[in-house]
Amino acid sequence: MAAPFCHCGEPTDLKTSWTEANPGRRFYGCSRYGTNGACNYFRWLDPALDENMRNVLLNFHRRIRELEKRQNKEVSKFGRKMVSFIILGAIVFSLFWIGK
Numbered sequence: 001m002a003a004p005f006c007h008c009g010e011p012t013d014l015k016t017s018w019t020e021a022n023p024g025r026r027f028y029g030c031s032r033y034g035t036n037g038a039c040n041y042f043r044w045l046d047p048a049l050d051e052n053m054r055n056v057l058l059n060f061h062r063r064i065r066e067l068e069k070r071q072n073k074e075v076s077k078f079g080r081k082m083v084s085f086i087i088l089g090a091i092v093f094s095l096f097w098i099g100k
C-alpha cells in the first residue's frame with residue numbers, strides 16, 4: 001500500500017508507536033515530524049489493540065529491552081577484559097625486552 005500524502009504534500013513515513021496505550025501499532029505521520037514546518041498529519045494503519053494483546057506486546061517489548069540492556073553490559077564487560085588482557089600482554093612483552 002502506498003503511503004498517503006500529508007498536508008505538506010509529501011509522502012508520509014510509516015512509524016510504529018511504542019506508547020503504553022498503543023504498543024506496536026503502526027501509523028502514518030508527516031516525514032518532517034520533529035522539524036520546523038512539519039504538519040500535524042497523523043493516521044493509524046493498524047486497528048486499536050484489545051487489552052490482552054496490548055499487555056502481551058508491552059511485556060514482550062519490556063523483556064526485549066531488558067535483554068538488550070543485559071547484552072550491552074556483557075559486551076562492555078568483554079571489552080574491558082580484552083583491554084586488561086592487551087595491557088597485561090604489553091607489560092609482559094616490555095618486561096621481556098627490558099630483561100634482554
Ligand SMILES: [Zn+2]
Nearest residue numbers: 006008030039
Ligand atoms: Zn507534513
